[in-house]
Amino acid sequence: MESFKKLFDRFLNAIVKISSTKALVALKDGFVLTMPITLIGSLFLLLANIPINGYADFMANTFGPNWNVGLNQVSGATFDILALITVIGIAYFYAKNEKVDGISSGIIALVSFLVVTASSTMSEKGELVGSVIPKAWTGGQGVITAIIVGLISGAVFSFLVKKKITIKMPEGVPDGVSNAFTALIPGLVIILGSMIIYQILKIGVDSTLPELIFKGLQIPLQNLSDSFIGGLTITLLISLLFWAGLHGPNIVMGVMAPILTANALANNALLESGKLSVAEGAHIMTPQVIDLFVKFGGTGLTLGLLIAAFISAKSNQMKSISKLSIVPGIFNINEPVIFGLPIVYNPYLLVPFIVAPVVGFIITYGAIAIGFLTPFTGVQIPWTTPPIISGFILGGFSGAIIQLIILVLSVIIYLPFMKKQDKVLVESEANTSNE
Template sequence: MNKFMEFLEKILMPVAEKLNNNRYLTALRDGFMVALPLIIFGSIFVVIANLPFLDLLIGEEAYSTYQAALGPASAGTLTIMGLFVIIGIGFKLTEQFEGEGIYGGVVALAGFLILTPQVLEGVSGVVPTASLGAEGMFVGIFTAFVAARLYHFFTKKGWTIKMPPGVPSAVSRSFSALIPITLTLTLFLVIRIIFDITRFDSVQDFVYTLVQAPLMGLGSGLPATIVAVVLIQLFWFFGLHGQIIVNSVFDPIWYALANENLQAFQAGEALPHIVSKQFIDSFIVGMGGSGMTLAVILGIFLIGKSRQMKEMGKLSAPAGIFNVNEPIIFGLPIIMNPLVIIPWLLAPVVVAIFTYFTMVTGIVPPPTGVIVPWTTPTVLNGFLATNSWEGGVLQAVNIVIVLVIWWPFLRLLDKQYYDTEKSEEAAKTKADNENNEKND
């Protein structure tokens, strides 16, 4: 076991270090965080607009009016989520280059809009919302990277307009950004013109056909999902935030898949994907945190005899209910603990496979694409993610599966702690008796 752990540490630690320090992946992660409040806002109103059985209670006509009234909430956030992510990435990456973040954000957005065809069904001057959502996500991400990098390059070269002293700082900064922004957007315009004369018509068509569609096909499959889940668990085992590291790579794919599911759900069509952002967040991470440790806390209450385990259960339970599991990860501990590496790696994989097949067989509907706040408690989380009671039941079943896998290992760990505590008590009692005899 020690040799295996040394081997994993030797392989994983350098990779994780590089991923954590990569400014582009960091900007990607932080860019999604900028968009997250807006995404959650839109998701909440999608849930409210599609409450189960509401059409039966108020009638079809009233239900349609009700949905139309709430529709702009998601149309103005979820449907065009790519725009917020682009601004966030451009802003954060430019900040990492120690530049004016706001200009990095707006030049990334402008570059993306220049590349985006502004024609819809023969009408010019109209930007298709599909290009601003799932289909345009990959173009938007790489546009933000390139735009922020070019803006930084031109600024660093000193190709800026220097205003005399006494000019208000806002005006000075604006003129200083003028030439770098102009050069950056000119290059994007040239790229747009080049693609206009190719068979792809636009950068979006090119990227979606040759890059995004194949990657989404890969990311929506079970094998890639299992690889992602295993990596999350391995990184956490060595004390690294596995979700941040792995999600920075997979999030663009998972969000795009979730957005396609959401569009199908709102149109009343069959959901095209099983795996999506909410598949991971609700049915793996959203059950107590990474590793689904809510089941571990439950097991501690059922099994625990040692004081350490009992206290850890009491301390971890309130946070675990809301999917915060740092207390149990660092307190049990799970990090670098060879006694728990098997259930820690095995349980999420088993649950991912089980969840996938319950959904692919139609027993439980897939997630609708609604982004449920990650602190939503288990069962309610599954209900909201799938818009069905079956989702909540599936989460409950998954908790039982994790508990069964962890049971023998928790018993072993509890016995180890219990025996240690008894030995310490016996040693203390013996020492006290010896001191009493000496005093007598």
């Protein structure tokens, strides 16, 4: 047992070190920058594709066959530039965390990304159209390239500025002008490097960096994340790390969110073609599976624990914590019960804290695989949306039913463990009152 504890401690220490690296911090912070745009785009995409039978026919009969072109234009203008926002955000936060000019870093990274990206595309008639920025590589398919370019640009920019390999302006020059000249040499180095990469790949293999990365890295990563084992691993790590006091969702999804988002955006294309199904190649694993089915009510599906406590808790501590935590829990905030009960490092609740999300994942994955639930697209809803409601918005009655089943099962899973914990608390309170 002692050797296992030491091994577990080493594992946690390694996770802490990895999650606190400059690269992962910038990646997590930078990707958060995409949230407002994806939420806005999700609203318009949802209005164009509300999951209710007959909705599309009703709208077409009422407003004409082109009733949704404006809605699709907005969703395309948001989701299709996800890589651009990502590269700016990552480079910006990398530099900002290094205490140098984040705005300049982000702009240079954006230019660098455009330099390594194709500037031409094929028309439907097979004609080569130049002087364009193909949306195929500025959306989900360019996310991995955006991450790499953002991190490298941010790191190089920060290094050169901190080493004072810049043009120094005299004192008294306005900050805006001074920052612009400070960014000249780092920007020249980064963009020159991007140009060399583009030149080599274009002449050598007639391709670009986003195309090569998409084929060689992003597709395999998406396929790996989309597997049952991949989803199960994500689910287990999120719960295990949070039980150990680390923010599992931030750590795991900081790395996996871009990949799962790319899965969701790939499903968008199938939705537009009317072929959104697993049989047609749709991805099962998307951010919604984790956020709204595996951990609604908070990591560990602790809403089930709170309901179980309302059913049969006898200790004052369990009753008080459940009363204080139930409203935040409904809105997917469970820190009060995680740290108030606590669940962190609590041996009585480790098993249900891991098992309940795993059961939720298995049910959701299976429901999508057999066609009961339609694979999720780029539609995102605010993470504080209560369960059942969020399930209905994303998946209609099927989504609400799946969430309800998972919630009931989570209560059943937590109940015996909650009773054991409650018994210990009752005994502790009795001993305290007798002293």
